[in-house]
Amino acid sequence: MADSDSDTASSAGDILEDVSEPDTTAFKCLFCDQEWVRVPEMFQHCTSLHSFDVPTSMKNLDADELTIIKLVNYLRSEAQKGTDPKTINITAETVADDKYLQPTLQDDALLFELGDFMPETDTKTVDYDEYEAMHKNVPEGVEKIDLKDDRDTSYFDSYKGAGIHREMIEDRVRTEGYRDFIEKNSELFAGKVVLDVGCGTGILSLFCARAGAKKVFAVDNSDIAIRAKEIVAKNGYQDRVEVIQGKIEDFNTQRLIGKGKVDIIISEWMGYGLLFEGMLDSVLRARELYLKEGGIMVPSHCTLRIAPISDKDWISESTSEKFWDDIYGFDFSTMVPGGALNDRDIGVLDVPTSAISGSASTFYTLDISRITVKELDFTSSFTTTISRDVSSLDAFAIWFDTFFLPPGSAQDAATIDVDGWNKNGEPGVGFSTGPMGTPTHWHQAVLLAGKEEREVNLKAGSVLKGTVTYNKEKRDARGIDVSIAWEAEGTQGPVKGSFTRTM
Numbered sequence: 045m046a047d048s049d050s051d052t053a054s055s056a057g058d059i060l061e062d063v064s065e066p067d068t069t070a071f072k073c074l075f076c077d078q079e080w081v082r083v084p085e086m087f088q089h090c091t092s093l094h095s096f097d098v099p100t101s102m103k104n105l106d107a108d109e110l111t112i113i114k115l116v117n118y119l120r121s122e123a124q125k126g127t128d129p130k131t132i133n134i135t136a137e138t139v140a141d142d143k144y145l146q147p148t149l150q151d152d153a154l155l156f157e158l159g160d161f162m163p164e165t166d167t168k169t170v171d172y173d174e175y176e177a178m179h180k181n182v183p184e185g186v187e188k189i190d191l192k193d194d195r196d197t198s199y200f201d202s203y204k205g206a207g208i209h210r211e212m213i214e215d216r217v218r219t220e221g222y223r224d225f226i227e228k229n230s231e232l233f234a235g236k237v238v239l240d241v242g243c244g245t246g247i248l249s250l251f252c253a254r255a256g257a258k259k260v261f262a263v264d265n266s267d268i269a270i271r272a273k274e275i276v277a278k279n280g281y282q283d284r285v286e287v288i289q290g291k292i293e294d295f296n297t298q299r300l301i302g303k304g305k306v307d308i309i310i311s312e313w314m315g316y317g318l319l320f321e322g323m324l325d326s327v328l329r330a331r332e333l334y335l336k337e338g339g340i341m342v343p344s345h346c347t348l349r350i351a352p353i354s355d356k357d358w359i360s361e362s363t364s365e366k367f368w369d370d371i372y373g374f375d376f377s378t379m380v381p382g383g384a385l386n387d388r389d390i391g392v393l394d395v396p397t398s399a400i401s402g403s404a405s406t407f408y409t410l411d412i413s414r415i416t417v418k419e420l421d422f423t424s425s426f427t428t429t430i431s432r433d434v435s436s437l438d439a440f441a442i443w444f445d446t447f448f449l450p451p452g453s454a455q456d457a458a459t460i461d462v463d464g465w466n467k468n469g470e471p472g473v474g475f476s477t478g479p480m481g482t483p484t485h486w487h488q489a490v491l492l493a494g495k496e497e498r499e500v501n502l503k504a505g506s507v508l509k510g511t512v513t514y515n516k517e518k519r520d521a522r523g524i525d526v527s528i529a530w531e532a533e534g535t536q537g538p539v540k541g542s543f544t545r546t547m
Contacts, residue, residue, distance in 0.1 A: 071154035074098070074119045075129050083157050096129035102161065105136060109162050109295040110329075114139040116155060120148035142417075145332055162295050212312070213247060215485040217475045222312065223251050225342065225448035225473040230255040232340060232450070233308065239263070239301070241292050241311035241330050242323060246272035246285065248310050253281045257308075260285045261301050263292050292330045305336040316392050317489035318348055318410075318444040319514060320547045322522040325417050338451075341412040345447040345457035348408040349478060350426050350512060350528075353441055353490070354434035355399035359385070362393060363492065385439070390526060390547035391490040395441045395479040401502075402428040404478065407512050409458045423513040430506045430532070436498045437541070440528055442489040442512070447474040489547065491528055497541035500534050508532040523547055 070079045073086055075094045080086035087098045098119075105111055118139050122132055147155060213219055226233060226248075234256035240249045243262035249272075252260050262272060262285055269289035276285045290297040309330055315321035331341065353359070360366045362385040368376040385391035405426040445462045449455055462474040462481075477486040502508070510530030517523030524547050531540035 069153040069157060071152065071157060072149070074116070074154075075123045083154070083161065086154075090129070094129040096132060099161070101134045105134065105139070110145065110293055111136075111139060112158060112161060113155060114141075114144035116152075116158070117144040117146065117148045120152070124148065142329075142332055156299075159295070211485050212244065217477075217482050217484045218312065218486075219247065221446065221448070221473055221475040222248055222310070222342075226251045226255045228473065229450060233257045236307035237261075237304065238308045238310060239306040239330060239334055241309060241327050242313060243272055243287065244268055244312075246275050246287065248312060249285045249287075250276070250279060250281060252308075252310065253284045257284065261306070262287045263297060263301075264289060265291045292326050292333075298333065301334060306334050306339065307336055308340045308342060309335050310342040314346065314444065314446065314486065316486060317390060317442055317524065317526065317547060318346060319420060320489075320522070320524055322516065322524075324410075324412075324420060327412070328415070328417055331413070340451055342448060343446045344412055344449040344453075346410045346412070347406045347445045347447075347457055348410075348424075348442065348512075349404045349406050349445065350428070350440055350442050351400050351404040351479075352402040352428060352430070352437055352508065353395060353399045353439040354401035354432075354436050355396070355438060356436055358396060358399045359438045359492070362391065362490070385490055385492050387492055387494060387543075388546065390524075390545045391492065392487050392547075393490050394483050394487050395490060397479050400441065400479060401432060401434050401437075402430045402508060404428070404480075406458050408514075411457075421515050423511055425509070425511050427507060427509050430502045430504055430508060432504045434500075434502050437493060437500050437502065437508075437530075438498050439490050439492045441479060442491065442526070443476070443478040443486070445474060445476045445478070489526070491526060491543070491545045493541055494543050497543070500532075500539045500541075501536065502532060502534055502539075506532055506534075517546055 070081050071086070072079055073094075074090055075096065078089070080089070091097045096119075098115075101115065102112060105115065107115065115134065118134075119129075119132070121144070123129075233252050235258045238249070238252045238257045238260045240246070240252070240260060240262045243249050243264045244266075245268060246262050249260045249262040262269075262276070264272065264287075267289070269287050273282075273287040276282050276287060286300075288297055288300050290300075309327065311323075311327045311330075313323040313327045315323065327341075335341070357366075363380055364384070365377070365380050368379045380386070384393060405428045407424045407426040408422060445457075445460075447457045447460065447462070449457065460474065462476045475481075475484075477484045477488070479488055508530055509532070510528060513525075513527040515525045515527075517525050525544055526547070527542065527544040529540075529542035531538065533539075
């Protein structure tokens with residue numbers, strides 16, 4: 045949980061000029077072959093001769109840096125089709141496709157002359173605890189406040205302190221999983237260019253440099269980047285590890301990384317329930333912007349797993365029901381929704397193995413080299429076999445397993461038992477964040493069933509089938525809504541349930 049394609053193929057990563065290049069680079073008009081050296085004059089030409097107002101289109105889109113790049117490439121692609129500029133209508137949907145991050149024209153000089161038209165960032169810093177207090181525990185029926193910009197700012201602010209980085213580094217399952225893959229496969233890193241997305245303190249970048257990487261770009265938008273730069277220098281790797289403070293998608297970050305593609309992208313992007321925090325979106329954009337064809341994504345795969353929970357005592361403790369039921373002879377049960385586990389939010393807890401009442405089921409596999417941002421919203425099925433007679437189905441636990449499969453591996457991450465994997469001498473490295481393994485700082489995501497739905501009787505050996513839906517939370521792009529629907533044959537006939545929880 046960190047902060048936050050070919051040598052010949054083009055990408056937005058190729059569009060950026062070296063600092064030393066002159067400011068008088070000539071570029072073609074968007075719609076004809078006339079050449080220009082000043083963007084405002086070319087835009088005026090587009091308005092007067094071609095009847096297309098580029099600055100107004102940018103303004104109407106409320107365009108960020110990547111959208112402006114997409115707009116230029118879209119307009120050039122329409123010009124190549126022979127589309128009359130007067131008939132072009134630009135909307136957000138028009139330029140939504142990430143294919144327009146690829147330059148339409150090879151070495152399009154216009155794309156690295158757009159600096160004056162790129163938006164400035166002016167977001168208000170909000171205290172992270174204050175934001176969480178506003179965002180959590182909102183009474184039902186009250187719409188959550190839309191704080192997208194503040195949420196993004198507070199997200200990065202939350203990673204600038206030392207405490208959260210100590211927690212992650214002390215998580216040996218996490219840190220040594222990355223280290224072991226890098227050290228056991230040092231030939232993959234020797235002499236290569238690596239991009240570390242959300243580098244934090246720079247520990248993964250240093251592992252790569254120590255394994256022989258020729259160059260490592262360590263990118264983080266949080267102020268922890270300042271400490272990372274000091275750590276890199278203190279350990280003598282400043283000649284090979286370049287720390288960049290900024291978002292991976294930002295124009296200035298692209299300028300600093302430059303035109304060349306990278307051989308490897310490494311990132312510890314996983315959040316609670318795997319996709320909380322939405323950092324994988326940035327990793328996938330980095331893949332499209334910078335990674336060579338045949339380049340390596342580290343980690344290579346993640347699988348999402350689910351299992352049922354049946355343990356009334358543990359649930360009562362986790363929801364604080366046991367505590368609030370009797371306060372000096374008074375009933376304080378109205379305080380129960382404020383517990384670590386409630387009927388609105390996804391809890392983040394270590395589930396005791398004794399509470400797990402069925403087999404774990406892999407319900408979604410992410411191949412990080414191929415998956416798209418759109419595929420991070422999904423509905424997928426699962427099947428679990430109840431392992432003991434139970435009188436309640438209280439909740440579901442969701443966790444993820446992470447895999448570092450070497451290039452060319454024929455192994456299927458969805459079928460690997462990560463806990464016993466390396467004991468058989470099979471290649472690759474992996475780790476689990478599930479309740480059966482060593483605890484990690486990710487714990488497990490726990491979704492409490494509705495109170496009425498919990499009261500079911502299931503026999504050992506009965507099969508429970510269901511679906512899990514992940515959606516980005518509508519009012520917070522870094523949050524997720526998770527829905528579970530299930531059905532089984534109970535001792536008194538068919539039983540089923542469904543609920544949605546938010547993180």
